[in-house]
Amino acid sequence: MTKENYFHYSGEQAWCPGCGDYSILSSVESALVNLKKKPHEVLIVSGIGQAAKLPHYINTNGFDGLHGRALPAAFGAKVANHKLMVLVTSGDGDIYGEGGNHFIHAIRRNIDITLIVHNNQVYGLTKGQASPTSDLGMVTKTQPDGVITTPFNPLTMAITLDAVFVARSFSKEVEFTTKLIEEGVKTPGFSLIDVLQPCVSFNHINTYKWYSDKVYKLDNSYNPTDKLKAYKKSTEWGNKIPIGVIYKNPRKTYLDNFIKPRDIPLIKRKTNIKRVESLINDLY
Numbered sequence: 331m332t333k334e335n336y337f338h339y340s341g342e343q344a345w346c347p348g349c350g351d352y353s354i355l356s357s358v359e360s361a362l363v364n365l366k367k368k369p370h371e372v373l374i375v376s377g378i379g380q381a382a383k384l385p386h387y388i389n390t391n392g393f394d395g396l397h398g399r400a401l402p403a404a405f406g407a408k409v410a411n412h413k414l415m416v417l418v419t420s421g422d423g424d425i426y427g428e429g430g431n432h433f434i435h436a437i438r439r440n441i442d443i444t445l446i447v448h449n450n451q452v453y454g455l456t457k458g459q460a461s462p463t464s465d466l467g468m469v470t471k472t473q474p475d476g477v478i479t480t481p482f483n484p485l486t487m488a489i490t491l492d493a494v495f496v497a498r499s500f501s502k503e504v505e506f507t508t509k510l511i512e513e514g515v516k517t518p519g520f521s522l523i524d525v526l527q528p529c530v531s532f533n534h535i536n537t538y539k540w541y542s543d544k545v546y547k548l549d550n551s552y553n554p555t556d557k558l559k560a561y562k563k564s565t566e567w568g569n570k571i572p573i574g575v576i577y578k579n580p581r582k583t584y585l586d587n588f589i590k591p592r593d594i595p596l597i598k599r600k601t602n603i604k605r606v607e608s609l610i611n612d613l614y
């Protein structure tokens with residue numbers, strides 16, 4: 331099984347040449363191959379944005395939600411069919427901005443979904459306005475005097491909320507990102523992989539060189555199960571940016587508590603139409 335003959339989409343793509351989104355797509359394809367998944371066993375959900383086009387460019391089940399609403403759609407799909415592997419791939423604006431509320435509560439619920447955020451620190455699709463992760467002072471067409479709001483730190487937020495798996499990568503590190511996606515998928519519960527992704531058209535500050543000069547891989551001496559150390563690590567930004575698994579915190583998933591014990595996906599359960607009819611009649 332190779333990504334070329336299984337998951338690869340050979341039609342047109344609307345991403346700019348050089349965009350970091352291509353590498354993330356390649357990492358997702360490789361992870362699915364390595365995980366021995368078949369296209370019908372996978373659902374990729376997104377919201378709106380450049381990153382959110384990823385499900386169009388891969389041969390799996392796909393669903394585009396509204397802007398910021400990828401996570402609730404993914405949650406619904408997972409509850410209906412918990413045998414499905416569900417990935418969410420979307421942008422930093424979509425997930426941390428418009429969808430910020432869902433991000434918080436998805437972590438709390440600990441649904442077994444892997445979230446891959448293409449973090450380019452701008453709103454790419456709408457041509458480069460500041461996003462929640464834009465650095466202070468960044469000048470854009472809509473922030474001509476520079477960003478004045480404190481950047482959102484998704485890693486610290488996820489650690490604070492006791493996420494089971496929190497990782498960061500850099501899109502250029504294709505194999506490294508692939509391995510993190512595999513590990514995120516294998517970890518039961520809600521996994522976050524924040525991938526630094528250069529937007530070559532609208533972010534001329536956080537470029538390939540800017541990230542390459544700063545990122546470093548965490549080695550075995552780092553213990554991701556130590557919450558306080560993970561918290562501190564997640565705040566490293568500037569001259570040095572760590573990539574790898576920042577935090578691990580195994581705990582029961584939402585479906586362990588809710589559906590798993592019965593182990594029959596909702597879509598496979600027989601519906602007693604008579605009971606549904608009587609329920610509807612009661613409501614009228």
Ligand SMILES: Cc1ncc(C[n+]2csc(CCOP(=O)(O)OP(=O)(O)O)c2C)c(N)n1
Binds near residue numbers: 378379422423428
């Ligand atoms: C409710 C709503 N608000 C705003 C928009 C306009 N809009 C579309 S994409 C987008 C930003 C996307 O940025 P991001 O999620 O970071 O993804 P990128 O395009 O950078 O990959 C915005 C503001 C919209 N479609 N719907």
Ligand code: SF4
Binds near residue numbers: 344346380454530531
């Ligand atoms: S605008 Fe930026 S994020 Fe969008 S496709 Fe082009 S380089 Fe990628």
